[in-house]
Amino acid sequence: MSIRLRDKVVLITGASSGFGEDAARLFAAEGCKVVLAARRIDLLQALVERIQKQGGEAFAVPVDVADRWDIANMVEATLHIYGQVDILFNNAGFGRLDWLENLNPERDIEIQVDVNLLGVIQTARAVLPYMIARGEGHIINMSSLAGLIAAPLHTVYSATKFGVRGFTDALRREVSPLGIRVTGIYPARATTEFGQHTGTSPARRALNGLTSHHMSSEYVAGHVVQAVRHPRRSIILPWWYVPVVGFETLFPGVVDLLLKYAFTKRFHKKQEPIQ
Numbered sequence: 001m002s003i004r005l006r007d008k009v010v011l012i013t014g015a016s017s018g019f020g021e022d023a024a025r026l027f028a029a030e031g032c033k034v035v036l037a038a039r040r041i042d043l044l045q046a047l048v049e050r051i052q053k054q055g056g057e058a059f060a061v062p063v064d065v066a067d068r069w070d071i072a073n074m075v076e077a078t079l080h081i082y083g084q085v086d087i088l089f090n091n092a093g094f095g096r097l098d099w100l101e102n103l104n105p106e107r108d109i110e111i112q113v114d115v116n117l118l119g120v121i122q123t124a125r126a127v128l129p130y131m132i133a134r135g136e137g138h139i140i141n142m143s144s145l146a147g148l149i150a151a152p153l154h155t156v157y158s159a160t161k162f163g164v165r166g167f168t169d170a171l172r173r174e175v176s177p178l179g180i181r182v183t184g185i186y187p188a189r190a191t192t193e194f195g196q197h198t199g200t201s202p203a204r205r206a207l208n209g210l211t212s213h214h215m216s217s218e219y220v221a222g223h224v225v226q227a228v229r230h231p232r233r234s235i236i237l238p239w240w241y242v243p244v245v246g247f248e249t250l251f252p253g254v255v256d257l258l259l260k261y262a263f264t265k266r267f268h269k270k271q272e273p274i275q
Contacts, residue, residue, distance in 0.1 A: 002229050006031035009082045011074075013065055013123060014092030016043040019142060019190070022221035023089055028056030030225065035078045035085075037063040038092065065092045065119030066111060068126075075126045084134065085127045087228055090120045091142045093160075097153040099268060109156050116160035121167055128175070135179040138228055141168045145188040145236070148245045149255075152264050172233060183227045187237040190215040 010027045014020040016038035028034045028051045036044045036058055044060035051058040059081065063074040078085055093116040096108035103109050124139050131137030146154050147161030165184055172182035191214050215238060223235050236242050248255050 003231070005225075005229060008032045008086040008228075009035065009078065009084055010087040010089065011035045011037065011078055011085050011127065012089040012091060013037045013063065013074075013119070014142075015047065015060075016040040018091075018217050019187075019221050019224065020089065020091040021047055022218045023091070023224045024058065025051060025056075026218075026221055026225045027087075028054070028058055032057075032087075033082055034058040035074075035082075036060045037074050039064050065123055066114040068122045071119075071122050071126050075123075075130075079130065085130060086137060088124065088127050088137070088139045089142070089224060090123055090140065092119055092123075093142060095154075095157045097157060099153065100155045103156060112156050113160055116157070117163040117167075120164050124167075124171060128180075131180050132175070132178050137179075138181040138183070138231065139171070140183045140185060140224055140227055142185050142187075143168065145186050145241060145245075147184075148186055148236070149248045152259060152268070168234075181231045183232060184234040185220070185224060185227070185237070186234060186241075187215065187220045188241055190217055190220050190237075 005027070008027075010024075010032045012020050012024050012027075012034065015024050015036035020036075020038070024034050024036055024047060034051065034057065036047055037060075038044055039062060041060060041062045044062070048058045048060050061074050061077050063070045065071060075085070094112065095116075096103060096112055098108070120141055124141070127137070127139070131139075141164050143164040144157070144161040146158045147163075147165040150158040150162070165186075168182055168184040175182065220237055223237060227235055236245060
C-alpha cells in the first residue's frame, strides 16, 4: 500500500545542498509542504524561491543542529506555521576524514559528533512528542555506509554514523507501537558537497579509488521519498552493497587484512608526535 504524500509537512535539516536540497525539491513536487533548515539561509531562500516558482510550498528557517536551542526554535516555527510535523528528514551532517592523530580535537572531532550524532538525536527528540500526540509520523535518519562498514580515515565519522544506526534501530523499536515509523538510510559515496570538505591527501584519494562508484544526490533523495511512500526499516545504497555489508559482518578479519595491505600499510606513515 502506497502512502499519500500530498499536504504532508516535511521538515528537512541540512537542506541547503546535497541530499537535503534534492529531497526538498522531490517532496515539494509530490505536493508536500516543505520546511528547509540549515545554517546557510541565503541558499535556503534561493531554494524556497525555486520551489515556489514550480508551484510548491516551502519556507526556510536557519538552524545549527549543534545548538539544541536552535533546534527548539526550528520546531516551534514549523508548528506555528503548519501545526504539525508529519515527516522529519534528519539529514544535517559533515565529515572530516584523516588519520585520527591528525584531526583537530575541537573542529574535526567534537563538532563532528555534535552535528552528526547529537544533532540527529536532539532533532528527533524535539519533534517526537508532537508525533506521539497525533499517533503518526515518520522519522528518516541519514546515516552512511560508514555506519555499517568502518574504514581507515573514518574513525570519528564512522563513530557518529554507527551511533546514528544504533539510535535509529532503538528509536524504531520504541515508537513503532505508537504509530511512528523510523527509517535509516545508508548510502555509499555520492556526488555532493561532502567530498569537497573531507580532504585531498594521497591517502584520501587512494581510498576513494577503492570505492569508485558515484551515485547522484538526486538518486539518493529519490529513495528517501520512496521510504516514506513505501516505509522500510533501512535502505542501503546502491543495493549491491548489501552483500558487501554481509561479508563484512561474517568475515571482519578478511576485511582487516584486505585494508591493511591494500591501503593502510601503504599510506599510514610514522610521524613525530605533535607537541
